[in-house]
Amino acid sequence: MSVTGTSRIDHVVMTSTIRLSLRGGEPFLPNLSSGPVPVRRYSRGMVWLEIVGWAGSLLVIVSLTQARVLRFRWLNLVGAVIATAYNAIVGIWPFAVMNGVIAVIDVYWLFRLHRERHDAEAYGVLEVPADDSVLRHLLDTHAPDIARFHPAFVAADPAPSAAFVVVRGDELVGAVVVRSAGDGVGRVDLDYVTPRYRDFTPGEFVYRDSGVFAAHGFRRLVVGGSSAPESSAYLERVGFHPTSDGWEREVPAAA
Structure with a gap:
């Protein structure tokens, strides 16, 4: 016996409704007494x-x-x-x-x-020599990514005046490299964070402890060139302010 007309419509409606509407494990059927739905x-x-x-x-x-x-x-x-x-x-x-x-x-x-995110106890900052093998490993491993965000940075340039790695537990999450520009000015050549922690700002823990820069004779830190909007917001958070040719931040005297 075939299903035709309204019976076929009723059959399809009932099947679709059973699939969609279960109340307490029992099928909930539409009221078809008034005609096809x-x-x-x-x-x-x-x-x-x-x-x-x-x-x-x-x-x-x-x-x-x-x-x-x-x-x-x-x-x-x-x-x-x-x-x-x-x-x-x-x-x-x-x-x-x-x-x-x-x-x-x-x-x-x-x-x-x-x-x-901003808890100093969750991150550690280690000052390392310019030729430190751990720093070199980080720079070599992430060289393509570093070139993408810091195209002017060249790891083979003259040794930096100060270099820092940022760690979270036993994991390297970033690095900051500063070179002397003379007259107490330190040029931040690299402030890099690995992709895994890019939504965070681990570099801020380096800038918080301004004593490490004063110990190297820096009175001012500068970041050259224009920055992307997200970089600008980050630089402002860590104490930099815009200038005509980049960004700068005063370094308080060591206590």
Whole structure:
């Protein structure tokens, strides 16, 4: 026996509705007693729900490609929240719970990362010799990235007057290289942070301890050239102010 006319419409509507609407494990069916209900009304909602679900999955996938810690956590959080809502609506509870737990973990790490962002106890600054093997390893390993953001920096130039590496635990996260420009002026040739920590500003911990620059006879630090908007905001945060040909920062006398 074939299904024709309104019976066919009713059959499709009922099937679509059973997939979408579960209440307490029992199928929720539309009231068809007053006549056929257009399939379009139900299929449209189903399409939008599927789009939202795919968007959440896509965000989770994209987050896994991010090298930056904060960007990874934020994208992963948004994707996990969307995936949690989607799976809860369609009644796939194991995946809803799993994504909900992932979202909670992301919130925890975001809170911790933002709290430690400017915490001197989370980072360490080590002054190293110009020919230090650890510094050279960092410069060699990230040479293409350094050339991208600091095209004027040449590691083989005359030895810097001061060089620092920034560490978080046992991980190298950045380096600051300063050369003397004479008359108590130090030129910051490199203020670099590895991609993983680029959402942070570990270089600020070098500038906080101005005594290290005064010990080298510097009274003023300068950064030449124009900077990208994000670099300008960072330089302002660590005490630099704009000049006609770059940025500069006074170095307080050593206590």
